[in-house]
Amino acid sequence: MECREVQERLSAWLDQETAEPEAAALAAHLESCPVCRREAEAWRRLDQVLADLEAPTPSGLAPQVLSRLPRRRSRWQRSLSLAASLVLGITLGGALAGNFFAPLNGEGNGGEVLAFEAFQDFPQGSLGHLLTYPADEDSQA
Ligand SMILES: [Zn+2]
Structure with missing residues (x-):
């Protein structure tokens, strides 16, 4: 398998969407080719960055934010500032x-x-x- 073919299929292979015997051929090429191994490593890092971006919101965040917001001013405070x-x-x-x-x-x-x-x-x-x-x-x- 040539480098160009390998690199075109790397993303699918890393997502485990490649069927045999193509997957085995890709793995064998990566064993022997440092250029394609580097390309595969770059794809893995990109996947990791994207996975971190999709991190879910920590539980309990919304109540913490709400508790730090200033409370609404009461009606008489608003009337006083209007009069002033x-x-x-x-x-x-x-x-x-x-x-x-x-x-x-x-x-x-x-x-x-x-x-x-x-x-x-x-x-x-x-x-x-x-x-x-x-x-x-x-x-x-
Ligand atoms: Zn290669």
């Missing part, structure tokens, strides 16, 4: 709004004044300008 978030959001929002409007107005907290002025500043001829300054349009006409 709301207070923080309102406080921060108010502070940020004050900082945003104060420098633009030049004095104190007058956001509504800024808003009013902003809406007065319509481009000439726009609907907003017509509604805000009807007298200007009359004088230009």
Whole structure:
């Protein structure tokens, strides 16, 4: 039997799927051929690696994992953190709004004044300008 034939049949032979007399011929070739013996050894190692990958999950693993997971927070703890978030959001929002409007107005907290002025500043001829300054349009006409 030639090396090429032996190596093509090695996987099946190692899985004991080779019938006689072919199996005996393969074994005899491996006795005498170091190249094919090395090939057979590589197949055996590959089988071993694959067998290790398929190792079953150790019993008792699931309860161990579950026991290490943090317990769910109770309802009142969740309500408390929600309330804290709301207070923080309102406080921060108010502070940020004050900082945003104060420098633009030049004095104190007058956001509504800024808003009013902003809406007065319509481009000439726009609907907003017509509604805000009807007298200007009359004088230009
Ligand atoms: Zn050989």
